Every structure is written in structure tokens, then in C-alpha cells.
Amino acid sequence: MQMFEKYFVKTSKSKALYERAKKVLPAGVSYGIRYFEPYPFYVSKAKGSKLYDVDGNKYVDFWMGHGTHILGHCPPNVVEAVKKQISNGTHFGASHELEVELAEQVVRMVPSAEMVRFTNSGTEANMYAVRLARAYTGRSKIIKFEGGWHGGYDALHIGVKLPFNIPESAGITVGATQDTILASFNNLDDVEAKARKEPIAAIIVEPVLGAGGCIPAEKEFLKGLRELCDSKGALLIYDEVITGFRIAPGGAQQHYGIVPDMTVFGKILGGGFPVGAFCGRKEIMEHLNPLVYDHHSGGYAFHGGTFCANPITMTAGLATLKTLEDGKIIKDLNQKGEKVREKLTEIFEANNVDAQNTGLGSMFTTHFTKKEVKNARDTFAADRKRLMEYHLSLIQSGVFFLPTHFGSISAAHTEVDIDKLFSETENYAKSLTK
Ligand SMILES: Cc1ncc(COP(=O)(O)O)c(C=O)c1O
Known part of the structure; x- marks a missing residue:
């Protein structure tokens, strides 16, 4: 003491x-x-x-709010924009221009983003991204890395801390993690060996391992994952909840020059307000479109929530990304x-x-x-x-x-x-x- x-x-x-x-x-x-x-x-x-x-x-x-406040706490331009928006409504529960503007901003900045959906946290965004990858590929298995932290979603809440081979929480059923395969970060041979054994829907990776020790991926490792996914028909998902809009305006994918199929965001994107988002190629993201896919004929992946694309978050996010864009x-x-x-x-x-x-x-x-x-x-x-x-x-x-x-x-x-x-x-x- x-x-x-x-x-x-x-x-x-x-x-x-x-x-x-x-x-x-x-x-x-x-x-x-x-x-x-x-x-x-x-x-x-x-x-x-x-x-x-x-x-x-x-x-x-x-600590900066779990790595959120890249502009510092209460940046004046973000605070001003939010103050204005508050008097126009804090939550619409209906479509609005700000969500379109922020989605356009993300698409402009992020190499892998053709379409976007907003959530309220990185956890949710990862959950929906994995679900969408499964819906798109029609496969179940996902590969994640030892030490990879993607939030508390059951299927990804395994292998975060030692001893890595057990769920990180009581209450996670065997069923919830049986389709999750763990591999060693920065070890391409290990991933390849695991991907050889069964069809994989997606490999999900933090380009810089965050909670697992702030460890950058080696470029050759990400390149290898990209090639592996291409050869196996699996989707490569980057969890850029920490690295997004931080490592480069277009995230770690811009820095490395290796573009995933889908990307997950959080933190900085919300300008200090609760947020998450997942984005990717149009043909993948369209599986969220009930006008194109319906759940009876197959292929439709659900995403939604009361506070999705909250106008205060969208306002703060826009002000933040515009400040970071150049x-x-x-x-x-x-x-x-x-x-x-x-x-x-x-x-x-x-x-x-x-x-x-x-x-x-x-x-x-x-x-x-x-x-x-x-x-x-x-x-x-x-x-x-x-x-x-x-x-x-x-x-x-x-x-x-x-x-x-x-x-x-x-x-x-x-x-x-x-x-x-x-x-x-x-x-x-x-x-x-x-
Ligand atoms: C890489 C990564 N993914 C996902 C999450 C989960 O995001 P949230 O805490 O917003 O649910 C975090 C949170 O720290 C994270 O660092």
C-alpha cells in the first residue's frame, strides 16, 4: 500500500x-x-x-477516451457543430442527411469503403460484419488472432488473453465459439495451415494489434492474408476501430497499401460520441438491402438499432473527419x-x-x-x-x-x-x- x-x-x-x-x-x-x-x-x-x-x-x-480523442477532449469545432445540432434534434429514428454525408465522407477517405452502415459501438459493428461475411460467403468459420480484441461479441470474445484457448467470459456457449478459429498474429504459416483445413468465411484482423500489445502487423503478413483470402474465396476484414482515421486519413489500410474486403470502425469516427460502422464493397454490403435480398430466398443479413446513425454522433464524426481529411x-x-x-x-x-x-x-x-x-x-x-x-x-x-x-x-x-x-x-x- x-x-x-x-x-x-x-x-x-x-x-x-x-x-x-x-x-x-x-x-x-x-x-x-x-x-x-x-x-x-x-x-x-x-x-x-x-x-x-x-x-x-x-x-x-x-488514454484519451480509449483512443477516441485524436483532436483532444472537446475540440472547439466539434463542440460548436454539436451545440447547433442539439437544438435541431438529438435523435430522429428516421433517415436524415447527416448520415448520408458521413457515409460519403467515409467512402471518400477509406480505400475499402463503397458502402457503409453505422452502429453504436465497435463491438456491434464487428458482430454485424462477421454476420454479413457469413451471409455473403454462405460459410460459417472465421479466423481471428490470438490477442485480437474486437469487443464483447460472443463469437469473437475468445483468444484475447492467455491462455487464449478459452472464452474470455463465463456465459459464452460452446456453440457461440465453435466456428471461431484462432491463429497466431504475424505468423502466416499458422494462418495458412488453419485455412487449409476447412472453408473460411472471413479472416478478421487488427492491422495493429491494440489490446494485445500495440503491435503492428508486418506488411508481408497482411499481404499474405490478402492473397490467402483471395485464393480461398474468404473475406478479409480489418478491424480498424483503433487505427481508423489515426494511422492515415484512410486508416491502416492506406498506410500499408493492402485493402481488405470489409472494414470496421469505431472510436474516432464518432468524434467523441458512441459509434461504430462497418463498410465494404457494394456487392457485399448490398446483402443488407432488403430490396435486393429477402430472408426467405436467402442472403439477406440484418443490421439495425434504435440509435444507429444518431444525428449528434454523425455531426461530431463529420466535423472530426473533415478536420483529419487532409x-x-x-x-x-x-x-x-x-x-x-x-x-x-x-x-x-x-x-x-x-x-x-x-x-x-x-x-x-x-x-x-x-x-x-x-x-x-x-x-x-x-x-x-x-x-x-x-x-x-x-x-x-x-x-x-x-x-x-x-x-x-x-x-x-x-x-x-x-x-x-x-x-x-x-x-x-x-x-x-x-
Ligand atoms: C480493435 C477494437 N475493436 C473493437 C473494439 C470494441 O469497440 P467498442 O468498445 O466501441 O464496442 C475495440 C475497443 O476498444 C477495439 O479496440
């Missing part, structure tokens, strides 16, 4: 709120990963690169991300701490290990306890990462913010060598 001394002193109101919260919210939180020891701080306000908690503490935020902000953030990875590596090296800093563009994560990190097994073989301790130590010093999760740089982060990350990291590294 000694390590939390500073935190206890700084966060008495959060502690009281946690005591209240845990009576009505399991673990006192609304998402299990948001709990951390000894209790989470509770946020009262967010602006730019900062979070403020109920005790008035300020944190330089590198690629200038993204280019600058990618350079900063590169610098952060280099400098963190330098700091740990100088203090004789074994660490690897992985990521791509503006995303980054530290792994406490000597070994190169190429897949999720490497991530979980690193010293995770130390990573937790590093992040908790940063939190006490006013730098926020959700413990053990990746960080990202936004347009709101200043040199001073980034220098604070470096100096607090240095303090932590020095404390290890004392």
Missing part, C-alpha cells in the same frame, strides 16, 4: 465516490477495465489533453508517436531497464522485456506486473494511462505534456535501479 500513499492523499473525494459507486455499479465502474488499484479516480471534466478528477487533480491524458494533423501526430517510442526506449535503456516500446503512428505501449514483441504471446510473456506498476506510478504523478493499456497522442498534446511523460518515466525508471 506504500506505493499508493500519494494517491490516497490526493484522491479522497474519488475514494468516497468509489465507496458509493461499488454499491450500485459492479467494481464501482461501468466497464471492468476501468477499475484499477486501489480505486479509480472519478473524472469531473476533460479539456484538450487533460482530465480533471473530482478532487481537482489534473492528469495529462494519454492528413496534416495525422502526419504530425505520427512523427510525435515515433519520437515518443524512441525517447521512452532511450530512457529505459539509460537506466538499465529491459523494455520495448511498440506501436505505429500515434499509438504506443511499453513492454518490460528484452525480447522483440511480435505477437500477443510476447506481450503477455513480458513483465505485466511492472507495466501495471509503471502506469500506477504515472497516475500518481499526474499522467494517465489506463493501467496496462496503450497510449495515444492527440492534436491537443503539447511539448510540455510529452516532456512530462518523459520526466515521470525517467523518475520511475530510476526508482527501479535504486
Whole structure:
């Protein structure tokens, strides 16, 4: 408990709120990963690169709303657009121009997108994307990767953490995961061997493994997946919930130059409001069209929901994508991300701490290990306890990462913010060598 001394002193109101919260919210939180020891701080306000908690503490935020806020918290142009839209209606439950505009914007920016459908989360979008791939191919099996995180949809909620071969939650039936095949990330031989055994509807992959350790796919790996899908008549799905509109205006697919059949988005697309989307070639997406396919004659894939294409989300998303479209902000953030990875590596090296800093563009994560990190097994073989301790130590010093999760740089982060990350990291590294 000694390590939390500073935190206890700084966060008495959060502690009281946690005591209240845990009576009505399991673990006192609304998402299990948001709990951390000894209790989470509770946020009262967010602006730019900062979070403020109920005790008035300020944190330089590198978690940025699960990687959502690429423009920072509350970017003025997005806030203005949303304020205007609120007085015109918060939820129509009927068709409107904003959804058309945002779909057109996505189609303009994303190489694989000819048609789009919006959802309310990345989880939902992945669920509908997998269903659509099955409807289109008439096949059941999907390949996903160890460490791949696609949200809580049953068929994809397996193989996220060690030991990888069991569902990540109680309540997931054997039936729900029996058509999901796990393969090793960045290991084409393994995928090929698995795809040889049975007909595959789709391979779903994060171009940069996010929760599995912020590990970029090797270009040859993605190229191999593309060729494999083409030769087997399977669909290649990129889960770009994190990488979409971050790595390049057209997502990681633009950066790598390897285009999938379908893409899933979330986070940045909603400009800070709940969102998800899946998109792809017209001939695939048309299976969602009840005027073309009906469920009696086969081939029709359902998608929908009360809040789909919510006008506030569409407004915020449009303002955000228009700001990112010319690629200038993204280019600058990618350079900063590169610098952060280099400098963190330098700091740990100088203090004789074994660490690897992985990521791509503006995303980054530290792994406490000597070994190169190429897949999720490497991530979980690193010293995770130390990573937790590093992040908790940063939190006490006013730098926020959700413990053990990746960080990202936004347009709101200043040199001073980034220098604070470096100096607090240095303090932590020095404390290890004392
Ligand atoms: C790559 C990836 N896919 C899907 C999801 C699920 O999205 P959501 O949390 O919006 O359901 C996430 C969430 O972090 C993610 O990182």
C-alpha cells in the first residue's frame, strides 16, 4: 500500500465516490477495465489533453477516451457543430442527411469503403460484419488472432488473453465459439495451415494489434492474408476501430497499401460520441438491402438499432473527419508517436531497464522485456506486473494511462505534456535501479 500513499492523499473525494459507486455499479465502474488499484479516480471534466478528477487533480491524458480523442477532449469545432445540432434534434429514428454525408465522407477517405452502415459501438459493428461475411460467403468459420480484441461479441470474445484457448467470459456457449478459429498474429504459416483445413468465411484482423500489445502487423503478413483470402474465396476484414482515421486519413489500410474486403470502425469516427460502422464493397454490403435480398430466398443479413446513425454522433464524426481529411494533423501526430517510442526506449535503456516500446503512428505501449514483441504471446510473456506498476506510478504523478493499456497522442498534446511523460518515466525508471 506504500506505493499508493500519494494517491490516497490526493484522491479522497474519488475514494468516497468509489465507496458509493461499488454499491450500485459492479467494481464501482461501468466497464471492468476501468477499475484499477486501489480505486479509480472519478473524472469531473476533460479539456484538450487533460482530465480533471473530482478532487481537482489534473492528469495529462494519454488514454484519451480509449483512443477516441485524436483532436483532444472537446475540440472547439466539434463542440460548436454539436451545440447547433442539439437544438435541431438529438435523435430522429428516421433517415436524415447527416448520415448520408458521413457515409460519403467515409467512402471518400477509406480505400475499402463503397458502402457503409453505422452502429453504436465497435463491438456491434464487428458482430454485424462477421454476420454479413457469413451471409455473403454462405460459410460459417472465421479466423481471428490470438490477442485480437474486437469487443464483447460472443463469437469473437475468445483468444484475447492467455491462455487464449478459452472464452474470455463465463456465459459464452460452446456453440457461440465453435466456428471461431484462432491463429497466431504475424505468423502466416499458422494462418495458412488453419485455412487449409476447412472453408473460411472471413479472416478478421487488427492491422495493429491494440489490446494485445500495440503491435503492428508486418506488411508481408497482411499481404499474405490478402492473397490467402483471395485464393480461398474468404473475406478479409480489418478491424480498424483503433487505427481508423489515426494511422492515415484512410486508416491502416492506406498506410500499408493492402485493402481488405470489409472494414470496421469505431472510436474516432464518432468524434467523441458512441459509434461504430462497418463498410465494404457494394456487392457485399448490398446483402443488407432488403430490396435486393429477402430472408426467405436467402442472403439477406440484418443490421439495425434504435440509435444507429444518431444525428449528434454523425455531426461530431463529420466535423472530426473533415478536420483529419487532409492528413496534416495525422502526419504530425505520427512523427510525435515515433519520437515518443524512441525517447521512452532511450530512457529505459539509460537506466538499465529491459523494455520495448511498440506501436505505429500515434499509438504506443511499453513492454518490460528484452525480447522483440511480435505477437500477443510476447506481450503477455513480458513483465505485466511492472507495466501495471509503471502506469500506477504515472497516475500518481499526474499522467494517465489506463493501467496496462496503450497510449495515444492527440492534436491537443503539447511539448510540455510529452516532456512530462518523459520526466515521470525517467523518475520511475530510476526508482527501479535504486
Ligand atoms: C480493435 C477494437 N475493436 C473493437 C473494439 C470494441 O469497440 P467498442 O468498445 O466501441 O464496442 C475495440 C475497443 O476498444 C477495439 O479496440
